[in-house]
Amino acid sequence: MKSTLIALPLVLATASFAAAQGNPAATKFMENWDLNSDGVVTVEEATEMRNNVFYSFDSDENGVIDDEEHVMFDEARANDIAEMPKGPGRALIQMIADGMSKEANDANGDGTVTGPEFEAGAANWLATVDKNGDGVVTIADFAM
Ligand SMILES: [Ca+2]
Numbered sequence: 001m002k003s004t005l006i007a008l009p010l011v012l013a014t015a016s017f018a019a020a021q022g023n024p025a026a027t028k029f030m031e032n033w034d035l036n037s038d039g040v041v042t043v044e045e046a047t048e049m050r051n052n053v054f055y056s057f058d059s060d061e062n063g064v065i066d067d068e069e070h071v072m073f074d075e076a077r078a079n080d081i082a083e084m085p086k087g088p089g090r091a092l093i094q095m096i097a098d099g100m101s102k103e104a105n106d107a108n109g110d111g112t113v114t115g116p117e118f119e120a121g122a123a124n125w126l127a128t129v130d131k132n133g134d135g136v137v138t139i140a141d142f143a144m
């Protein structure tokens with residue numbers, strides 16, 4: 001059983017709902033994806049984290065996430081969404097999770113997702129979270 005904390009480490013059981021930003025999902029996203037803790041998630045950091053996610057779900061390590069492996073990956077993301085209280089936090093997790101779906105990353109439409117396909121999706125995925133369009137994700141992008 002793969003840990004969902006590896007897939008989407010932003011949703012932890014210890015999430016503080018008293019977070020100053022008022023959105024626990026945003027706080028957790030920054031804590032886990034801002035690898036060097038400078039308050040900014042760059043495309044490089046997003047790429048590295050997505051690689052970690054990819055390899056944690058490529059169970060047989062053949063460089064491809066196939067349908068069987070996607071079952072577990074989809075389940076892990078669904079669990080993370082279900083754990084969030086309804087509201088902006090859940091909507092945010094949904095958006096982030098959708099960006100890691102097979103549909104979003106199977107660039108050549110052959111039904112599986114390769115490491116390079118998943119990695120190439122990082123920039124577009126980050127752009128969907130980057131609401132103010134400055135090319136990086138900061139806590140400011142989560143103001144709602
Ligand atoms: Ca950073």
Ligand SMILES: [Ca+2]
Binds near residue numbers: 063065
């Ligand atoms: Ca595989």
Ligand SMILES: [Ca+2]
Binds near residue numbers: 131133135137
């Ligand atoms: Ca931004």
